Amino acid sequence: MGDDALTILYRGPLASCDYDCPYCPFAKRRDSRAELTADREALERFAAWVRGQRETGLSLLFTPWGEGLVRSWYRRTLAELSRLPHVRRVAIQTNLSHRTDWVGQACPATLALWTTYHPGQVGHDRFLAKCRELDARGIRYSVGVVGDPAHLEAARRMRAALPEHVYLWVNAQEGRRYTDAEAEPWVALDPLFPFSRDPHPSAGRVCRTGETVVSVDGEGTVRRCHFVKQPLGNLYDGSYRAALRPRPCPLAVCDCHIGYVHLESLPLYDVFAGGVLERIPAAWPRPANADRAAVPSRSRPTTTAASTTNSTVS
Secondary structure, eight states: OOSTTEEEEEEOSOOOOSOOOTTOTTTTOOOOHHHHHHHHHHHHHHHHHHHTOTTSOEEEEEOOSSOOTTSHHHHHHHHHHHTOTTEEEEEEEEOOOSOOGGGGGSOTTTEEEEEEOOBTTBOHHHHHHHHHHHHHTTOEEEEEEEOOGGGHHHHHHHHHHSOTTSOEEEEOOTTOOOOHHHHHHHHHHOTTHHHHHSOEEOBTOEESBTTTEEEEETTOEEEEETTEEEEEEETTTTTTGGGOSOEEBOSSEEOOHHHHTTBTTSOHHHHTTTOTTTTOOSSOSOOTTOOOTTSOOSOOOOOOTTSOOOTTTO
C-alpha cells in the first residue's frame, strides 16, 4: 500500500514529567540537558520528514512517555504541523499542565488534544479553566481519568462541570479487576468504559497497525505499534514502506487504548469515527437511550507476559 492514509504514533526519547502520579513509572522524572537536546533534535527531524510528505495524507498522534507540552519544541511543532494541508489530524496526549495560548497559532480544524485529569496533581478549578480556554479557541479535546476508586468523586465533579460536548473517558486502573458493582459508577461516567475494563484477546487477530498505522521512535525506527518491538524499517530511508501490509497481532492480549482501538475485531473505528486519535466518539453527547450492544463482554482473558502495560498512562 501507499502512504496516502497513514497514521503515525510518534514517541521520542522524552521521559520527564512535571507530575508524580503513583500509577505512572515516569512520575517526576527529570531528563538531563543532553536528553532534552536529543529529544528536540529528534522531533525536529520527524517534523521535517512530515513537511516533505506533501503528496500524502498523514494523521499524527504524539504519545510521549513524559509531558511534551511543557516543552516549547512540542508546542511549536504541533502548531506548525497542524497548518500543513496534507496533515489531516495532529493530536497529543497531555496532562494539560502547560499554558494554552500557543494553540492560537494552530489550525483548530486539525489540532486536537487527548487530555488526562489527574486528581491530586492539579486542582479541579485549574484544570477546568484550561478546558474552558480550549473551548474558547475552538480546539477539540477529550478529558480522561484513571478508574481509581479514590478519584471517583473528583471524576464525577469534573464530568458535571465540563460542557456536555466534551467526552470524559475512563481508563481501567493498572492491575485492578473490577466487579460489575465496581464498574457501574465508571460506566455511568463513560459508557465506553467496558472497552477499557477488560484486556482484549489479540493473538492472531487482524490489526490495522503495520498496515495503515505505525509507531515511530526518535531514531526513526518504524514498528507496527508501541507494544510490538519487531522493526519494520526506518522512516527516514523509506525502508518501512515495503513492510506495510495486513498482519495478525503476535501478542496474547492488548489492554491499552492506543493499541486495541486499531483491532479490526472491535468496532472502535466506527465508534470514534473522525476522532480516533483524540479519543472522541463520533456520536457525542451520547443519547440516553443509545444501543450499547457494541460494548465487549465482561469476560477477562488471562493476562500473560506478552500483554501491554500502558493502559493507565496512555
